[in-house]
Amino acid sequence: MNKSGDSTVSGRRSFLGTATLSVLSASALALLSGRDVLAASHAGAMKEAGDVAILNVALGLEHEGINAYTLGAQSGLLQKPVLDIAVRFQSDHKEHRDALAATIRKLGGKPVEEKALGDYAKSLKADTLKNQADVLELAARLELGATNAYLGVLPSFKDAQLAKVAARLAADEVMHWTILNNALGKGLPAGGMPFGA
Amino acid sequence: MQAFSLQAADAVRGKQLYEARCGACHSIDENRAGPAHKGVYGRKAGLAKGFDYSSSVKASKIIWNEKSLDRWLTDPEKLIPGQKMGFSVPDAGDRADLIEFLRTYNARP
Numbered sequence A: 001m002n003k004s005g006d007s008t009v010s011g012r013r014s015f016l017g018t019a020t021l022s023v024l025s026a027s028a029l030a031l032l033s034g035r036d037v038l039a040a041s042h043a044g045a046m047k048e049a050g051d052v053a054i055l056n057v058a059l060g061l062e063h064e065g066i067n068a069y070t071l072g073a074q075s076g077l078l079q080k081p082v083l084d085i086a087v088r089f090q091s092d093h094k095e096h097r098d099a100l101a102a103t104i105r106k107l108g109g110k111p112v113e114e115k116a117l118g119d120y121a122k123s124l125k126a127d128t129l130k131n132q133a134d135v136l137e138l139a140a141r142l143e144l145g146a147t148n149a150y151l152g153v154l155p156s157f158k159d160a161q162l163a164k165v166a167a168r169l170a171a172d173e174v175m176h177w178t179i180l181n182n183a184l185g186k187g188l189p190a191g192g193m194p195f196g197a
Numbered sequence B: 001m002q003a004f005s006l007q008a009a010d011a012v013r014g015k016q017l018y019e020a021r022c023g024a025c026h027s028i029d030e031n032r033a034g035p036a037h038k039g040v041y042g043r044k045a046g047l048a049k050g051f052d053y054s055s056s057v058k059a060s061k062i063i064w065n066e067k068s069l070d071r072w073l074t075d076p077e078k079l080i081p082g083q084k085m086g087f088s089v090p091d092a093g094d095r096a097d098l099i100e101f102l103r104t105y106n107a108r109p
Helices: A005-021 A028-033 A036-042 A046-074 A082-106 A117-123 A132-156 A160-183 B011-022 B066-074 B092-107
Strands: none
Touching: A046 A082, A046 A117, A046 A132, A046 A160, A082 A132, A082 A160, A132 A160, A132 B011, B011 B092, B066 B092
C-alpha cells in the first residue's frame, strides 16, 4: 500500500505513461484462430478433455476479473485516469474471455458461465473497498493470482499450442499487475523470476 | 556432528504459499473458480456447498487428509482422473506446508 501522497502522484504519472505504451499486439481471438483445424480434428478426444477443464478454470478467472473491474468502476472510488485504465484492463479480460470460450467450444466443451455480479461482490468482499487504493490492491491481487495460475497450469496442457496461449495470457496479466503495482507506489519485486514460483 | 532431522511443516509459510499459488482460484470462505477450503481437511472430496464439482471428484469417495492431499497436490489428475484442476505443487516441502495450513486452519475454533 502506498503511504505517500508524492509517490501516489508519481505512481499515477508512471501508471499513465506505462499504460499508454501497453497495447496488445493482436487480439486473443486472432491468436487462437490458427487452432481451428486442430481443435476440430481433436474435438471429443480424451486428451483434449483435460485441456478443456484447464481452459474452463481460466475462463472462470477471466469472468471474475471482468466483474472485479465492474465492481471497481461502479464503486465510484476510481478517478480518472485510473478509471480509464481499469476499463482498458477489463477490455483485455473480455478479449481473453471470448477467446477462451471460443476455444472451449471448438474443443467440444461447454464454457463455464459467468455468475451474477452480486456473487462476485460477495466472494471478493467488495463491501470492504473504501478508497481507490483498495480497488487497485484488489485488482493487483487478482492479476497476480491469474499470472501465477496461468504459469502454474502450463505443464498440464497436453497441447503445447494451448500452453503457449496460456503463457501469452499470463504476459497480459503481468502487464496489468505491473502497472497496478506502480500506481500503488510499490517497488519492483526482489530479484528475478518472481512469478509462478 | 550433523543430526538428522525432519523439517516440521510450517503453517505460516503454508498460508503464504496458499495466498500466492492457490489464491487465484481458491479462498477459505468462498467458492471461486475452485471450491472454498473451509473445513476441507478431514472432509470427503466434493462437498464444498454450492460448488460445481466434476463428476469424478464427486464420485471419488476420497477423504482429504495429509496423505490424500499430498497425492492430490502432487498430481491431481493421477489421483482423480477427469478432475478439473490443472495446477500441481511439485515440491514436497511446499505441499507439506500447504497441508499444514489447511489442517491447522480447520482446527481453529
